[in-house]
Amino acid sequence: MNPIELYKKLPKKNCGKCPQKACMPFALSVIKGDAELSECPCLTEKEIEALKGAIKKSDWREELIAKLRDEIKGIDFADIAEGIGADLKDGALIIKCMGREFVISPEGEITTRGHMTPWIKILLLHYIRTEGKGPLSGKWVSYAELKAGMIKASSFQRDCEEPLRELFDKNFEGTITVLNRLGAERREDFPAKQAWHLFLLPKIPVIILYWPKEEEFESKVKIIFDSTSDRFLDAESIIFLVEGLVKNIEITLSRVAGANFS
Ligand code: SF4
Structure with missing residues (x-):
């Protein structure tokens, strides 16, 4: 089932009671796996079960x-x-x-x-x-320096670093609060205004660096990895992992905003 097919089966009230605030973005989030059908209070339990079955059957x-x-x-x-x-x-x-x-x-x-x-x-x-193994090196490298990272570096920047920069720019305090909840710790030993150390997986720690906008310099986010990370996940899965982190922050922020609003 694609998002349009799901949208057609939703109540289409655009009542704003789900975290996505409208039926089409809600359908998109459900198909991407970022939202649950139960987050739409306008669906009955029976409808949720029927839709779940239909989504699952055709889900790659x-x-x-x-x-x-x-x-x-x-x-x-x-x-x-x-x-x-x-x-x-x-x-x-x-x-x-x-x-x-x-x-x-x-x-x-x-x-x-x-x-x-x-x-x-x-x-x-x-x-x-x-089945990765071996100790972490403690040496931080860019995504492009990981194995096969160079080929996908622009996707990493577009799908991971840019959306995270936008979240920092829009809601700095909120983004930091969510990072803290995920276990991130502030680091002072990196040349950025903000540096956060976070274990995405036990052998995939990252440092998130953020430079806010300053005079003529635009804001910037850089995410760096332990040089051994490619032993534990391939370059594409690492993008998938960081995208998930960004999505996690985004959804949490929109839920908090929704709760404060209602
Ligand atoms: S709560 Fe349900 S009906 Fe309301 S906007 Fe969200 S998906 Fe649509």
Whole structure:
């Protein structure tokens, strides 16, 4: 099901009661996995269940999740847990991602407290499947310096750094508050007005650097990585991971704004 098809099945009241404030952006968010149908108070439980079934049936992400689950079934979690910075409990991996703990069973079933999107499932399964190992280097590099990063550097800037810069520019305090909640810590040892250290995954720490607009200089965001990051995720998945962080901040800010407004 695509966003238009879902939109046609929504109440189309544009009542503004969901975080996206209108039916079309709501449909888009649901299809992208950033919102839940239950966030529209105008849908009945029966309608939600019927729509969920229709979305799932045609969802390429669910197909990818099923494929990745199959791939990780052959991996011995005890062999890889330490390498990827996970804990092992009762045969399951426990992985911390942006301040939250996720439990992954040997069959690839993922559980956590609260809402979970297909995006996070795909990332975690990719992270496990990569079977990275080795200590962090403590050496920070740009995205372009990671393996295959040069080819995708412009996508990284467009889809990750630019949207994050806009969030900082629009709502600096709010963005910092969300970063703090995700476990980010302020750093003073980088040449930027604002520098934040955050573990996106146990072996993928990042430093987020922000320079606010100053006189003739435009504001800027730069995200740098430990030089070993490409051992734990490929360049494309790293974009996917950071995009998820930005989306997470954006959704949290719009929810807070909605709550303050209502
Ligand atoms: S709450 Fe439901 S009906 Fe209202 S704008 Fe959002 S999607 Fe549309």
